Amino acid sequence: MSGGSRLVGTREELASLLATARAAGGPVVLVPTMGALHEGHASLMRLARERAGHGVVVASVFVNPLQFGPGEDLDRYPRSLDADRDLCAREGVDIVFAPGVDEVYPGGEPQVTVRPGPLGKVLEGKIRPGHFRGVLTVVAKLFGLVRPDVAVFGEKDYQQLVLIRRMVLDLNMGVEVVGAPTVREADGLALSSRNRYLDAEQRLAATALGRALHAAERNAAYGVQVALDEARTELREHLVDLDYLVVTDPGLGELPPVVPPGTEARMLVAARVGTTRLIDNVPLVLGRAS
Ligand SMILES: Nc1ncnc2c1ncn2[C@@H]1O[C@H](COP(=O)(O)OP(=O)(O)OP(=O)(O)O)[C@@H](O)[C@H]1O
Numbered sequence: 001m002s003g004g005s006r007l008v009g010t011r012e013e014l015a016s017l018l019a020t021a022r023a024a025g026g027p028v029v030l031v032p033t034m035g036a037l038h039e040g041h042a043s044l045m046r047l048a049r050e051r052a053g054h055g056v057v058v059a060s061v062f063v064n065p066l067q068f069g070p071g072e073d074l075d076r077y078p079r080s081l082d083a084d085r086d087l088c089a090r091e092g093v094d095i096v097f098a099p100g101v102d103e104v105y106p107g108g109e110p111q112v113t114v115r116p117g118p119l120g121k122v123l124e125g126k127i128r129p130g131h132f133r134g135v136l137t138v139v140a141k142l143f144g145l146v147r148p149d150v151a152v153f154g155e156k157d158y159q160q161l162v163l164i165r166r167m168v169l170d171l172n173m174g175v176e177v178v179g180a181p182t183v184r185e186a187d188g189l190a191l192s193s194r195n196r197y198l199d200a201e202q203r204l205a206a207t208a209l210g211r212a213l214h215a216a217e218r219n220a221a222y223g224v225q226v227a228l229d230e231a232r233t234e235l236r237e238h239l240v241d242l243d244y245l246v247v248t249d250p251g252l253g254e255l256p257p258v259v260p261p262g263t264e265a266r267m268l269v270a271a272r273v274g275t276t277r278l279i280d281n282v283p284l285v286l287g288r289a290s
C-alpha cells in the first residue's frame with residue numbers, strides 16, 4: 001500500500017481497504033495497541049513494517065473496556081489519537097484502525113468470549129480478575145476483523161504474549177505471533193503509556209523495577225534464590241508496593257526445585273507506585289555465568 005497512514009473507524013472501511021491491499025499481494029501484519037503511543041509501540045511498528053515488506057501494516061488503537069476491572073483506570077487511560085496517528089505515519093503503518101466501543105461491541109458485551117484457562121488466573125490474572133478474558137476476546141475479534149498473517153506484541157506484557165500464543169495454538173487461528181523486546185528509558189524503566197501518570201518522585205521510585213530485574217540478570221548464574229534476593233533488595237530501597245516478584249519457566253510454569261545450568265527462565269515483577277501499577281520482566285539464564 002502507499003500514500004501514508006489511513007485512519008479508519010468502521011469495520012466496513014477497514015474491510016474495503018484490506019480487500020484492496022490483499023489484491024496487491026503481500027502479508028497483512030497487525031499491531032494491536034491501546035494508543036497513547038510511545039517508542040515501545042514504534043519498535044513494534046518498525047518490526048511489522050519489516051515483516052510486511054510490500055504488504056500492509058495495520059495498527060489498531062482501541063482502549064478495550066472488557067479488559068478493565070471495576071475501579072481500574074479505564075476512564076483516565078490516556079487518549080491521544082492525533083499524536084498516535086503521526087507516530088503511525090512516521091513508522092510506515094498503512095492503516096490505523098481506531099474504532100469506537102460500539103463498533104467493536106455492537107451488541108454490548110459479547111455472549112461468547114475467550115476463556116484464558118489456568119494461565120489467565122495467575123500473576124496479572126489473579127490481581128486483575130477477568131483481565132485476560134477481555135484481552136483475548138478483543139484480540140480474537142481484531143484477528144477476525146483484520147485476518148492478519150502476522151501479529152506483533154511486546155514482551156513487556158509477557159503474560160499477555162504467552163496467553164495470545166496459547167490462544168492461537170489452541171484455537172488454530174493460523175496467525176504468526178511475533179514477540180518484540182522491551183524498549184526502556186536510559187535508566188532502565190520500561191516504556192509504558194501508564195508512566196505518564198507518575199510525578200517526579202514516583203518516576204524515580206519506578207526505576208526500582210528495572211533495577212531489580214537487572215540485579216537478577218547479573219546474579220542469575222548463582223541460581224533462582226540469589227537472583228530473587230538481589231532483586232528484592234533493589235525493590236525494598238524504593239517507594240514501591242510489590243504485587244509479585246517471581247521466577248518461572250519461559251511458559252510461566254513452575255521451575256523444578258533443581259535446575260541444570262543454562263536453564264532458561266523468566267523473572268516477572270509487578271508493583272504499585274502511588275496509584276499506578278507497573279509491570280516488567282526479563283529472561284534469565286540460570287546457573288551459568290553470563
Ligand atoms: N516498552 C515497550 N517495549 C515494547 N513493546 C511495548 C512496550 N510497552 C508496550 N508495548 C507493547 O505495545 C502493545 C500495546 O500495548 P499498550 O498499548 O497497552 O501499551 P503499554 O505502554 O503497555 O500501556 P499500559 O500502560 O497499558 O501497559 C503491547 O503488545 C505491549 O506489550
Ligand SMILES: CC(C)(CO)[C@@H](O)C(=O)[O-]
Pocket residue numbers: 032033034062064067135138139157160
Ligand atoms: C493487546 C491489547 C491491544 C488488547 O487490548 C492490549 O492488551 C495491549 O495494548 O497490550
Ligand code: BAL
Pocket residue numbers: 034067157
Ligand atoms: N498493556 C496491557 C494492557 C492493560 O494493562 O490493560
